[in-house]
Structure formats: C-alpha cells, structure tokens
Amino acid sequence: MLxxxxxxxxxxGEVALMELPFSxxxxxxxxxxxxxxxxxxxxxxxxxxxxxxxQLLREDGSNYSAPITIGExxxxxxxxxxxxxxxxxxxxxxxVIASR
Numbered sequence: 001m002l003x004x005x006x007x008x009x010x011x012x013g014e015v016a017l018m019e020l021p022f023s024x025x026x027x028x029x030x031x032x033x034x035x036x037x038x039x040x041x042x043x044x045x046x047x048x049x050x051x052x053x054x055q056l057l058r059e060d061g062s063n064y065s066a067p068i069t070i071g072e073x074x075x076x077x078x079x080x081x082x083x084x085x086x087x088x089x090x091x092x093x094x095x096v097i098a099s100r
C-alpha cells in the first residue's frame with residue numbers, strides 16, 4: 001500500500017520513474033498502470049504565472065506524446081514550488097513466492 005505521508009520529490013526539469021495512475025487520459029493513451037519516465041515541465045503564461053505539465057518519455061528518452069497535466073501523471077503540488085509523487089513497486093510473482 002502506498003504511504004501518502006512520504007511523497008518522493010520532483011522538481012521542474014527533473015525526470016522520475018513513476019507508475020502512471022488509471023486516469024482517463026492515461027487509459028486512452030494505453031499507459032495506465034505502466035512504469036514510465038516522466039519529466040516535469042514548467043512554462044509561463046503571458047501574465048507571468050507559472051504553469052506545469054508532465055512529459056511522458058519513451059525508453060530512449062524521446063517524447064511519448066504531447067505533455068499531459070501533472071494530475072493525470074500522478075504528480076501533485078506539495079508547496080509553492082514543490083512537487084511530489086508516489087511510486088508503487090509491484091514485485092514480480094517469483095519474488096512474492098520466494099519470500100513466503
């Protein structure tokens with residue numbers, strides 16, 4: 001079970017490996033539940049406000065699709081300029097059986 005009291009941190013420009021949530025966008029793109037690398041992007045509106053998006057990356061580091069919202073990627077804002085996410089590791093069945 002995920003421990004939501006201790007999120008992993010990610011800063012704009014950084015790339016993190018995360019398990020994508022089962023959001024509508026991820027379901028349509030066929031990536032829900034997959035482990036993918038995600039880059040946190042930052043932009044600025046004409047009036048100077050910062051905006052954030054998530055860029056899904058292929059194994060070779062190229063863009064998978066157009067950027068999606070941080071919420072669709074499972075990234076949440078923990079402070080003014082701080083962001084977090086949760087990664088859940090599902091061990092292979094062989095590891096689960098061996099640990100019994």
